[in-house]
Amino acid sequence: xxxxxxxxxxxxxxxxxFRCPEIGHGVSTRPGGVSTxxxxxxxxxxxxxxxxxxxxxxxxxxxSSLGLTRDEAAIxxxxxxxxxxxxxxxxxxxxxxxxxxxxxxxxxxVQTADCLPVxxxxxxxxxxxxxxxxxxxxxDGILAAAVAGMRRTYGSDPAAFLACIGPAIGPCCYRVxxxxxxxxxxxxxxxxxxxxxxxxVHQLTGSGIDPRRIEASGICTSCFSRxxxxxxxxGEGTGRMMSALILH
Ligand SMILES: [Zn+2]
Numbered sequence: 001x002x003x004x005x006x007x008x009x010x011x012x013x014x015x016x017x018f019r020c021p022e023i024g025h026g027v028s029t030r031p032g033g034v035s036t037x038x039x040x041x042x043x044x045x046x047x048x049x050x051x052x053x054x055x056x057x058x059x060x061x062x063x064s065s066l067g068l069t070r071d072e073a074a075i076x077x078x079x080x081x082x083x084x085x086x087x088x089x090x091x092x093x094x095x096x097x098x099x100x101x102x103x104x105x106x107x108x109x110v111q112t113a114d115c116l117p118v119x120x121x122x123x124x125x126x127x128x129x130x131x132x133x134x135x136x137x138x139x140d141g142i143l144a145a146a147v148a149g150m151r152r153t154y155g156s157d158p159a160a161f162l163a164c165i166g167p168a169i170g171p172c173c174y175r176v177x178x179x180x181x182x183x184x185x186x187x188x189x190x191x192x193x194x195x196x197x198x199x200x201v202h203q204l205t206g207s208g209i210d211p212r213r214i215e216a217s218g219i220c221t222s223c224f225s226r227x228x229x230x231x232x233x234x235g236e237g238t239g240r241m242m243s244a245l246i247l248h
Pocket of ligand 1: 169170171172173174220221222223
């Protein structure tokens with residue numbers, strides 16, 4: 001992943017998806033917004049710790065930097081579940097942690113602050129999906145559910161997918177309780193720290209995606225405080241990044 005400067009913001013881009021002009025995508029970063037305190041400055045979620053006006057102003061800047069408007073966004077109301085919703089228009093989708101579409105012009109989004117944003121692109125249908133995957137989602141199989149949902153809904157073949165994993169808390173910083181070793185295989189731990197992105201790569205390949213077509217950012221949200229919010233580092237009052245994915 002690299003950062004592209006656009007309208008005063010720094011937008012995370014995957015080389016894998018950047019090569020595909022038929023889709024647009026991005027991962028937000030912290031600088032360039034209007035929020036202050038723990039949400040400083042480009043907070044795109046967390047209404048419990050920031051004003052709605054700030055969040056809306058930041059979203060307007062973010063979507064503009066992507067060449068979009070807020071009116072195109074499909075925004076899931078995330079609950080750390082495994083439901084994947086097929087959407088064909090913008091709006092808020094309650095109780096959903098993944099969204100997918102084959103409709104051009106619908107901007108899929110998810111919000112994160114340590115969890116994995118996972119981008120899936122089927123270039124042949126074409127269709128896209130965007131998933132919010134934390135430890136609960138990974139434990140409960142949300143990535144397999146997303147691939148299965150695209151197969152079922154759009155006839156997608158995962159062997160053709162491109163997949164990208166955005167910034168999330170890394171194995172350098174993600175200390176977890178002993179009980180996590182019941183949830184994930186031992187090889188994904190470095191002592192008491194979990195490599196959740198490696199879990200995600202394993203699950204995506206297990207669903208039929210070619211590992212050579214998976215790009216993981218390798219960026220730890222907790223390590224890079226200048227650019228990323230981190231729930232583990234800063235607590236509940238921190239802001240939220242927003243990932244976006246759209247078929248043009
Ligand atoms: Zn780290």
